């Protein structure tokens with residue numbers, strides 16, 4: 001595909017090539033050995049043993065059902081449309097607030113025509129009045145009660161979803177402001193929602209430590225609140241609006257860039273402090289580029305490709321239009337990048353603002369395609385009520401049944417998003433996998449959890465299936481186009497025509 005170079009690409013071609021060069025095998029080994037050590041994963045190894053790059057291998061035996069690894073997120077986000085369904089910590093993605101608040105927000109958004117998985121009846125999250133969104137959370141602020149009520153007056157008058165039986169506005173109001181406590185909801189205690197330290201009303205946390213970690217890692221640059229460290233909050237809002245209106249994967253790419261900038265600034269600060277303490281010591285190579293490469297390291301290990309080259313052609317695009325489709329995708333990424341640049345540009349990290357790097361970051365998410373899922377506590381709550389002994393259940397259902405009817409089929413929507421998990425992203429695919437990503441009841445945050453599907457012996461590669469492995473050979477290969485490869489697992493080898 002013919003591509004014109006942007007000025008940053010011309011100026012920084014060497015630095016960009018260094019950032020995108022696959023790290024040397026020894027560095028890969030050292031990084032993953034350290035990561036596994038930090039995560040207490042003594043029975044697995046990351047090795048580069050077969051034709052398709054890195055893979056995860058058992059370094060001990062695992063039995064069926066045993067936990068193989070838990071993998072915290074490197075960068076992750078809840079889908080914008082899912083924010084209407086679940087209130088979760090913006091850093092670890094566990095449910096926060098209370099069962100009543102979770103349900104109240106959902107009913108409230110339903111009442112203004114915003115529903116699960118569908119955004120706001122054709123509009124996007126950002127298009128919904130900010131005041132309306134605040135209404136779901138503002139009861140947590142000291143002076144909020146009145147505002148909540150006013151917002152509801154203003155916003156909760158639209159019609160509810162067709163099939164659901166709405167509850168009165170006062171019920172929604174009291175669920176959100178703590179006035180109504182549902183039976184047995186104390187069996188499902190949730191951490192209180194902590195506001196963003198930057199003052200935006202979009203990020204909430206389960207703890208101060210999550211708020212601080214997110215702030216340090218990326219949110220300080222992506223916060224739209226008054227203490228934001230972005231260059232322009234207005235430009236940032238435009239970037240976010242564009243991402244919500246087109247593809248929210250741009251928000252994740254922005255997180256990856258901010259994560260790298262924040263790490264770069266910290267490394268530089270430490271380096272300058274060291275220099276001040278000991279000016280005569282001849283430091284190692286600490287040019288801006290070497291610091292940038294170090295800051296980028298955790299992202300450098302991810303399997304990558306340019307987004308517009310690796311994205312599968314959608315079914316509704318005619319193959320003869322492929323070139324113009326890919327050009328359009330590239331243009332879309334460029335528009336997003338220019339908006340992001342206006343909001344958070346950092347001269348010392350300029351190569352990160354090239355389209356080449358932006359395209360590879362988005363491509364990394366596309367090729368690894370790792371879902372972030374946290375099971376719904378609201379679903380657990382209603383299942384608990386359903387399992388109560390008959391008499392007690394009847395009594396509880398006097399209150400819970402109308403609420404369940406109002407929620408309708410959407411009552412059990414999980415927290416859904418996209419994330420990059422450093423270890424899970426090293427796991428290769430097999431159509432007869434020996435492990436799967438599976439959340440147990442106790443796995444209540446966004447970490448990836450990998451469980452053995454059968455006995456796995458020491459030395460065996462641990463594989464998961466990226467697709468439904470029960471499909472036919474042809475269907476499986478077609479599904480794997482989305483991941484950019486033709487499967488060479490033993491099952492495909494046997495079944496290929």
Ligand SMILES: C[S@@+](CC[C@H](N)C(=O)[O-])C[C@H]1O[C@@H](n2cnc3c(N)ncnc32)[C@H](O)[C@@H]1O
Pocket residue numbers: 052053054055301302303367368424425426427428429430483484485486487488489
């Ligand atoms: C999520 S990554 C897995 C880790 C990867 N091997 C690495 O080096 O980072 C997915 C990529 O690994 C390769 N891969 C994984 N499973 C494969 C398989 N069964 N057959 C062929 N290639 C596979 C493909 O290149 C795919 O795009």
